[in-house]
Amino acid sequence: MPDPLPSPDELLPPGTLVTLGASSGQVVLIPQEAETQPAPGGSEELKLGNLLPILRRRQRLLVAVFAATVAIGAAATLFQRVVSPVYQGDFRLLVSDPIDASSTEGAADSSLRALALQPQDRANTPVLIEVLTSPLLLEPIAQRLNVSPDKIASGLKIVSGGDASGVMDVSLLWDDRREGQQILEAISAEYLAFSMRQRQERLAQGLEFLDTQAPVLQQGVVELQQQLSSFRRQNSFLDPSSQGEAIQTQRQALNVRLDDLRQTEAKLLGMASAVGSGMLTGPQVQGSAGDPGSGSQDKPAQGTMTTTTSSLLGDLTDLEKQLAEAEASFSPTSPQVRSLRSRVNQLRPLLQRRKLDSIKATLAENRSEQAEVNRQALQLSRQFATNPNLVKQYEAIEQRLEIARANLSTYIKTREDFRLEVAQRTRPWRIISPPEFEDTPDKPNLRNSLMLSILIGGVAGVGAALLRDRLDHVFHQPQDVEDGLGLPLLGRLPFLPVQDGLSITEVVEGMEPEARFGLRESLRNLFSSFRLLRADKVVRLFSVTSTVELEGKSTASALFAQTMADLGQRVLLVDADLRRPSLHRLMSVANGEGLSNLLTEPTLQPERLIQPISERLDLITAGPAPPDATKLLSSERCSALVEQIRSLPGYDVVLFDTPPSLALSDALLLSEHLDGTVFLVSLQQVDRDLPAQALRRIRSFGVDILGLITNQVTKSSGSDIYAYGYGYSPIPAGAATTIKATSKRAEWKGANRLMRWLNDRG
Structure with a gap:
């Protein structure tokens, strides 16, 4: 009974995407971790760190576009300057x-x-x-x-x-x-x-x-003169400033008189208080209200009252003197003493009333005079307060009159000046x-045109380099591969024109001597680099893988195995590409039982399926294609089989040719049991983003990546790297491709050579 068809999960390992390859349109399986990577040659944003490497790769194209642009600009400038x-x-x-x-x-x-x-x-x-x-x-x-x-x-x-x-x-x-x-x-x-x-x-x-403004200015001066004359008549003065000064002088005199009256009033109040307390011998109230001690002819009644008061005061003084003498001579109860005391007591109240009446009369007169002075001062203050407004009005009218006269004078002068200027012709x-005009042309400007051409040429060169790099997004030189992937470059293989029906040995023998010599030397250099890979680890079992199909991986594996055998190594070559085996065709052997049989039949021993190719090179073919190669390579039987092959006696190196690592998981599952893997990158074919994705996937499986091999190196990419000075001349351009060159391509040989030169670093 045939085996059942594998499930989709078995055919497509978890975390893979299906997309179209960049070079041949085949279906490729890309790991999930590569999903976030930019599409090959697509819309990846240009970063500053990637700009300089791109310009280095396309420096010849950049320089060519720059030079052509500058030359065209200079020629156009010279042509325009002459014509x-x-x-x-x-x-x-x-x-x-x-x-x-x-x-x-x-x-x-x-x-x-x-x-x-x-x-x-x-x-x-x-x-x-x-x-x-x-x-x-x-x-x-x-x-x-x-x-x-x-x-x-x-x-x-x-x-x-x-x-x-x-x-x-x-x-x-x-x-x-x-x-x-x-x-x-x-x-x-x-x-x-x-x-x-x-x-x-x-x-x-x-x-x-x-001329239109003359009557207006003259009429303004006349009106202001009439207004000033009318103002003087209404306020009865010629100059308001002198009248204000007279009012101020009168106000000052009234203020002095008012101060005197207030001082006299204070004295009279003091005298009234003293008389009321019984002190009758103080100063007499005489004269006017303004001066209590001076006489006054204008007030006879007040003067008579003052004389009477003075007479009574004299009588009281005499009686008090007589009373004092009597008291000294007689007893207090004597008739003389009592008579004198009675007369004194009668005279004192009378004198006190007379004095108080005199003081009150004088106070009334003083206060009446103060009221009159205040009334006069208030009237002058009102006149003085009104005078500044009159002064302002007067000065305003006078100022407007002066301005009007000045304007009229200026107008007359300006009009005369205008008449003089009209007569002049300045x-x-x-x-x-x-x-x-200059003798030399101004346009086109040689310096500016050259600078503009240089600027445009620089921009055009950079743009052409970037555009070419995006349209031709592949590796062109081995050094680009080493720099871009960050792994050591073990070797560089030239182009080998494999043809159907011919073994790898026949193809090599059919090459021209120079090309065959270069191929063998490149393979020997690859072997030398391989021997120096791991100083601390023996690399005996390893695989060769690539990114996608059609990169020449199997051809490189067969050539590398044959070279190691020629150099004295005992080599076992295993075709581990169970889906599309090709080593049996390259070695001209039958693909009978092989690796697939060893994986499905545990009792079958590897020694039985080994086919000798040469004295030191043996081959295990892939065998019949299994329905599920991934399932076989992930089984425990695969691990045990690798150990069986490792234990085979007499082999120095065992090389496994595995499928592409980005498309399938077969190479990764097998390489887990090996000492490492060698990664092959084809030049001018695979998109430069895909190898990095494949290497990330290989590292995710824990596989040791030993180094890189570049394939399909032509003279334009290698630049005489195989002419070692043994008497051979440099490889002629296109010599390596003469086997499959057609007449149509020969017609375009010059154009292809130019494109190769532009793509090269130089």
Whole structure:
């Protein structure tokens, strides 16, 4: 009964994706870890770290594109400079306001002139440039010289003269230097005439404006004079400032009088308090309210009252003196003493009332006078408060009158100046650098054109290199493989044109001597590198694998095994590609029983299936294709079989030819039991991203990667690497490919040689 068909999980190991190969369109199985990698030659973002290696790989293409671009740019520049040169002429123009209002002395004159002229914004240089390049000025010139005004406008350029205020740099580009000189001179003359016309126009407008303002200014002066005269009549003074000073003097005198009255009032209050306490011998209240001790002829009643008070005081003093003498001579109860004491007691109250009445009368008079002084001071204060407003009104009217008179005087002077300037013919603009055309062409500029060509050439070269690298995303040189994958390069194999029906020995013998010599030397170098691989580990069983199919892996395995046998090693070659075996065809033996039988039949011994190829080279073929090669290689029988082969006596090296490692897991499952694997990379065929993915997958299985082999190295990639100086000349270009070259490809040999040269590093 036949074996059942394997399940999808058995056919496709877990974590694989199905995609199309980059070179041959075959179906390839890619591990899951490679899913996040960019598609071959696809839209991987360019990183700065990858830019320099790409430019090194494509340096010849970069230099060729750069040189071609610079050469084309230089040739175009020279052609244009000889055939259609463009000359430049220029002149400098001092530009000022056609009527400069600031030229007249005096701020008032300048303001009136500016108002009369109504100047445009002088700082608006772009507007002035637009006017100077407008058809208004260029069309008359074009008509006189019979040229196109649009051509003049396109070649005319006006810029401000940098830090120099009011300076314009005028330049003109023209293909005929003599005609350009005429046009430039006509432009300069037209600009001067334009400034003169603008001057006369604005002067006439200003003079007309001044004439319309004359009646208004005169009427203003008359009205202000009448207003000032009326103000003086209404307030009854000529000068409000002198009247204010008189009011201030009167206010000061009243303040002094009020202070005196307040001092007298305080004294009278003190006297009243003393009399009320019984002290009757103090100072007498005499005179006016302003001076208690002075006499007053104006107040007879008050004076009589003061005389009476003084008489009573004298009588009281005499009685008190007599009482004192009586008390000294008589007893207190004597009639004389009692009589005198009675008279004193009667006279004292009377004197006290008289004194108090006199003080009260004087206080009343004092307070009445204070009220009068306050009333007069208040009236003067009101007059003084009103006076500043009058002064302000007076000064305001007088100031407006002075301004009106000054304006009228300035107007008269300005109008006379305008009449004089109208009669003059002075041009406000000046040519400070005459119109002149250069003898040498200005365009094309050799320096600028060369710099632009270099810049464009650099960009084009880098762009061409990047584009070529993305479209031709393969390895071209062995050094690229070593640098890109970071593994040691063991050997480099040249192209071997294998043909169906011929063994590997027949193909090698059919090569030309130079090519055959180079192939053998490259294989011997590979063997030498292989022997130095592991100083601390014996490498006896190893495999050879690649990224995808059709990279020449089996051919390289057969050649390497044959070379090791020729160099004295006893070699066993095992065809472990159970899906597409090819070693039996290369060795011209039958593919009967082989490795697949050993894996499925545990009792079968390897010695029975060994086929001798040469004296030191034996072969175990793949055998019949099993339904599930992955299942066989992952079984315990595979591990035991490898140990059986390892224990075979007499073999120095056992080489397993395995399937591609990126497509299938067969090579990885088998290599787990070996001492390591050698990874082969074909040049100019496999996408340069795929080998790195395959190597990551191999490392994920814990397989020791011994090194790299590059295949299909041609002269363009190797550059005479096989001419060792043994009397052989360098390999002629295309000699290695003569076996399968066709007549059609021979026609394109030159183009192919150029492309190979561009792809090479140089």
